[in-house]
């Protein structure tokens with residue numbers, strides 16, 4: 001273990017310290033949520049971070065069948081008043097917020113990509129690729145995907161076809177779907193009936209399997225029973241010139257998403273779907289059964305907003321270059337202070353150590369170590385010394401970062417003396 005260059009002392013006995021998750025609870029009340037009981041755009045604020053995040057409605061969730069990837073990535077785009085926008089990351093195991101970045105309100109496609117052997121968070125904002133210039137992702141945004149050989153898969157949503165283009169000659173090698181379809185559909189039309197599709201991808205190294213988000217229509221609705229949007233997985237046989245449907249994944253509510261959306265196959269074989277024009281993401285086991293169905297806003301198919309360009313579930317680790325945050329709010333009648341700590345984007349914090357001291361420069365006495373709880377941890381404490389700061393620890397007790405020092409004063413105000 002490593003500690004910075006000053007001593008920690010456990011000094012105080014007989015002090016009660018309570019810790020709680022400050023985040024709002026997940027909502028499990030679909031009727032109330034969709035009737036506006038939690039507001040027209042359900043959201044929550046935090047004490048220690050100047051961000052806002054959607055209040056999530058969980059319609060279904062079976063963690064025992066979920067893929068073990070650790071984070072869920074959204075990029076919300078909401079021109080509606082009070083709507084929430086920007087890249088957002090949730091922990092997959094408890095759906096608590098990890099990252100929200102309202103500065104990039106017109107962003108899309110936030111996800112993890114590899115560059116030069118390392119993982120990066122990549123997103124497109126204001127027509128620029130942020131964090132890292134990675135050309136494949138840029139190409140990706142216009143519906144193109146390069147194969148490892150450098151050929152291009154073009155999803156031409158307006159012609160309801162997917163086209164494979166030779167890298168060297170620029171020649172169309174084949175087309176699937178649409179007027180120039182080159183494959184006999186041996187699934188009675190079900191492999192080639194896609195329309196207005198998004199995010200077509202090869203799904204295997206042999207380039208014989210394709211996945212896509214089949215929007216199927218341009219006007220969004222909820223409660224459809226036929227012609228709904230779906231995730232679609234098909235297999236091509238280049239010799240026989242046939243295509244067959246492997247599987248389809250439908251939203252339990254019956255959704256048509258008129259635009260955007262995506263299909264991600266995970267390591268377990270589970271499928272993760274972003275529903276574009278409809279404010280939801282789902283996870284499915286290979287049989288099609290939906291095991292996670294979460295909404296981040298009310299159904300509003302006529303408006304089509306807020307939208308989420310794509311949703312992903314991926315492993316991710318982030319050590320932010322900024323410091324963790326602390327704020328102190330008020331005093332309870334018994335003289336306890338409520339201290340809030342959080343660290344936007346940090347993924348590795350498991351515990352918070354609280355230090356107190358007699359002055360701004362001597363905040364070195366350790367009074368408690370509490371587990372991280374949600375995005376923002378609330379700690380109720382009654383220290384004998386008036387200056388406090390929090391230290392973020394990883395699972396081995398290593399220090400990842402420290403907040404500024406705040407002074408506890410007996411009024412409902414925050415004094416940041418650093």
Ligand SMILES: *[C@@H]1O[C@H](CO)[C@@H](O)[C@H](O)[C@H]1NC(C)=O
Pocket residue numbers: 116
């Ligand atoms: C890729 O990684 C290697 C080894 O870490 C480094 O030397 C090189 O500068 C990196 N290249 C780019 C373009 O970042």
Ligand SMILES: *[C@@H]1O[C@H](CO)[C@@H](O)[C@H](O)[C@H]1NC(C)=O
Pocket residue numbers: 186187188190245
């Ligand atoms: C095609 O889809 C229809 C409607 O979902 C279904 O009834 C039919 O069995 C499917 N046929 C094949 C060959 O997959």
Ligand SMILES: *[C@@H]1O[C@H](CO)[C@@H](O)[C@H](O)[C@H]1NC(C)=O
Pocket residue numbers: 216217218219221227
């Ligand atoms: C698309 O949606 C509209 C409006 O709901 C409907 O009238 C039309 O039949 C749909 N088209 C297809 C191909 O399903």
Ligand SMILES: *[C@@H]1O[C@H](CO)[C@@H](O)[C@H](O)[C@H]1NC(C)=O
Pocket residue numbers: 068069267268269
């Ligand atoms: C996650 O699941 C994959 C298979 O889907 C497995 O190979 C991997 O070891 C698992 N990782 C952890 C951390 O359990």
